[in-house]
Amino acid sequence: MHLDRRLLLSGLAALAACRTGDAYGPEASTAGRALTRLVSSYPDHLVRVESDSLVWADGTRMPTGEGQAARPFEVMLRDATIADQLRQTYEPGPVWRQPPPRDHSPGRLRHTPFFLKMYGECREGPSRRRQVQWMPRTRPQMLPVTTVNDVAGRLDRVIDRLEDLPDRLKAWLVPSAGTSNCRVVADTGLPSMHAFGAAIDIAVQHSDYWAWARSRGEPVYRNRIPPEIVEIFEAERFIWGGKWYHYDTMHFEYRPELFA
Ligand SMILES: [Zn+2]
Structure with missing residues (x-):
């Protein structure tokens, strides 16, 4: 409808x-x-x-x-x-019950100079980062996050709501696999949103990644992340890598421009 x-x-x-x-x-x-x-x-x-x-x-x-x-x-x-x-619009809500169509990966196309200008070079140091306490009531962990676009503040609000979820859902969240790093994306050689401190990976343990599940070279879609977690991130305009054809279900990044 x-x-x-x-x-x-x-x-x-x-x-x-x-x-x-x-x-x-x-x-x-x-x-x-x-x-x-x-x-x-x-x-x-x-x-x-x-x-x-x-x-x-x-x-x-x-x-x-x-x-x-x-x-x-x-x-x-x-x-x-x-x-x-x-070109590709991100659709919030429970649409991942269908595997993403081929090459539908809203957020993966990035004009690198745009993000470098906005967030700065990650090698410049921590001037535009602050420590955010991930899941303080469950398993506290300090993570550096960019203050540009108030991403750190938005993540604080995400954390507040995640802490209110039932305890059985916390296993998907802790420990976080990290926020900032200066590495490039393996298949493109370009910086990821982690290089700008505007992305977070939740726990690896219950995550799925396209390269771990391939059949004749094509990714076979798989996800175990509960929708309650995804919806909390989406409310603060973080997109989820679980909606990508080359999926990465532990990954969230701040990309407000992709929400219609
Ligand atoms: Zn990630």
Whole structure:
């Protein structure tokens, strides 16, 4: 019902774009809306989109890449434009009962210079990080998290709500496998959101990762993370790696721009 309504609305939006003579058609207007959402998701950093540039609060302009045709996912994974980064929308709620469609991994496409500018180089040191106490009433653990975009504060609120879950669900959470590290993603060679201190891995013990379960090279979807945990992170605009085709069910990262 919800989905039908959304399809209807996007159909109406596409029709409206045609009728107003939008030269780029419905796809471009979808990209335009996604860019508007990007600006409003990061109000401390971004001011507006002006023709084909994203304008930052300090005057920096970055090309959006809007209007460029999609390239194969594997190519975009290594070299995404800002517009590519917004091509896939993250759907909150219990949609993971279906395995994600091939190459549907909202959040994995990232324009690295965008995140480097926003969060800084991880080798610069701890200036933009603070220690967050993970699960203080269950199994306290200090974890460095970025203060940019108040990610640390948001994680504090996630933790408060996770602590209120029934005790039987805590086993999925502790100990955390970590937040910040300077390593790159194995298959792309690019920094992950962990390099920016804006991601957390919950406990490894009950997690699943695509590379651990492959059949003829293709990932076979598997998840054991309870929906209650995912929904608490999503409420603070952390996306979950369990909704990726190349899934990583212990992984959460702050990506408000991907929520429709
Ligand atoms: Zn992770």
